[in-house]
Amino acid sequence: MIAQDGADYGTAKAKAARQVLGVDRPSPNYLPDNIQVEDEVRRYQALFHGPAQAARLKRLRQAALEVMEQLADFRPYLTGAVLNGTAGEHDDIHLQLFVDSAKEVEIWLLGRGVDIDISETPHFRGGRHDAVETVSFGWQKETVHAELYEMNDLRGALKPRADGRLQRVDAAGLRALMINEDKPQ
Numbered sequence: 699m700i701a702q703d704g705a706d707y708g709t710a711k712a713k714a715a716r717q718v719l720g721v722d723r724p725s726p727n728y729l730p731d732n733i734q735v736e737d738e739v740r741r742y743q744a745l746f747h748g749p750a751q752a753a754r755l756k757r758l759r760q761a762a763l764e765v766m767e768q769l770a771d772f773r774p775y776l777t778g779a780v781l782n783g784t785a786g787e788h789d790d791i792h793l794q795l796f797v798d799s800a801k802e803v804e805i806w807l808l809g810r811g812v813d814i815d816i817s818e819t820p821h822f823r824g825g826r827h828d829a830v831e832t833v834s835f836g837w838q839k840e841t842v843h844a845e846l847y848e849m850n851d852l853r854g855a856l857k858p859r860a861d862g863r864l865q866r867v868d869a870a871g872l873r874a875l876m877i878n879e880d881k882p883q
Contacts, residue, residue, distance in 0.1 A: 703788065711735070711837055713815040735863055739784045753856050755785050762791045766869040769844070772806075773852065775866035777822075781875075782863065794822070794855065794866060799847040800831045806843040807835060819845050822855065 699710040715724045730738075743751040758780045766774040777790035778786040796802055807814050815834045821827035822845075831846045848856070855866060867875065 724823060733863070736782060736784055739810065743784065743786060751786055754787060755780070755783060756876075756879075758785050758789065758791060758840060760871060761840045762793070763869060763872050763876070765791065765837045765842055766793065766872065769793070769803070769806075770869065772803055773868075774844070775868055776872050777866045781867060781872075790843055791837070793842060793844045794847055795844050796847050796849050796852040796855070798849060800833075803833055803844065803846055807833065812836075819843070821851075822847075823851075851865075 699713060711729050712722065715721060715729060719728065755759065762776050762780055766776065772795040775794045775796075776792070777794055779789045780791050794802055804814060804816070812835045817832045818829040819832040820829055833844045833846060835842055835844075864871070864875075
């Protein structure tokens, strides 16, 4: 469901629970965690999409790097499927920007003739925090969703995940990741 249809992890887990277990809200210990799901998506893509998925991921990362360089004043960090390597044909670029004012980003984009849509996204720290404004726009024929966080949120954002996987990277980190992937194995 994730690799084929672009479903998010929560929706895919809920649908799988209904299909396999016949319940809408199974006990959490019956469901895989997101890391396990991510690993299985990666295996599926390697088996069924191989070079096409790798090429798509490379295009998405190149577009992400370009938009991050353009938005450098707003401290952009890449997150999600484009970062973790599971991005497929249905995935978009997800950025987190850390700004003094969300309006700065909107004005910057509008001033360059970029059409934007504004929505809200749950805060990366969870439900105890207010949702954040998200600006979505097209870039190099891809869709970018830029979540607009306050500067204070940057402090907690850079902590590594317990499993050692990258949660977010800045432009330099993305550039290094792309260089390492281009090296012969």
